[in-house]
Amino acid sequence: MITHIISDMGGVLVALEWSERVSGLLGRSVPIDELHHLWINARSTVDFESGRIDFDTFAQNFIQEFDLQISPEQVQHEFLEFVQAPMPGCDEILEELKQQYHLSLLSNTNPAHYERLRDRYDFYAPFEQVFLSHEIGVMKPDPAIFHHVLAKLEIAPENAAFFDDGARNVTAAQTVGIHAYQVHSPQELGAIVETFETPALNP
Structure with missing residues (x-):
């Protein structure tokens, strides 16, 4: 029986301007599927979201990796704007879920985005x-996480x-034996959970 709900953050519970901002930085349109692939393979982002470098070093490395003619300050500004606000209905759905399930968050993220959400909401x-x-x-989709x-x-x-909103992350979780679903909103998440057999008591 499912007793624990584990959710991704951006693209599931929190709105993103990810594709638009990265496309602007790189000077070309980046479809969302390509963006997921790029993000988990770019050395600068992997190092930053794995905790190996700080925000300043990330910006410099990102510029070098993609051979961009922009300032580190511009990279940092656009990067911070990836993460917007919690999606409509997010708070209500999470509060409802926690009445019946243990609720955890699992996110590929970094101190800059974590602190932005923490400080604003x-x-x-x-x-x-x-x-x-x-x-x-x-980082996801590494099974180790x-x-x-x-x-x-x-x-x-x-x-x-x-x-999770990323297909690769969902597949990776499934290979570990976790029930995993690709969703793009709190409402989609909640609708799937409604199909589960509800635990008799909050475990």
Whole structure:
């Protein structure tokens, strides 16, 4: 039985201007599927979201990696704007879910985006545990990050349901044995959870 809901952040619960901003920085249109692939393979972003470099070094490395003729300050400004506000209905759906399930967050992210949400919104409050790639040192879709989460939660994979907007991340979670679903809004997440057998008690 599913007792733990684990959700991604950006693109599921928090609105992103990811494709638009990256396309602007790179000077070309980047479709969302290509963007997911680029993000987990670009050395600058992997190092930043795995906690190996700081924001200033990331901006410099990003410019070098993609041979851009822009300033580090411009990269940082656009990068911060990737993350917008929690999506409409997010707070209500999370509050409802936590009445029946253990609720955790698992996000590929970095200190800049984490602090932006923390300082502007009470977004993280509903979650019992928050798992962030830059703190763990591993990014989705590496199976190691899912094994880490399961170990910390002390649960079997079949007791967890994971929600992400990235198809590769969903597939990676499924290979570990987690029930995983691709969604793009809190409403889509909530609708899938409604099909689960509800735990008799909040475990």
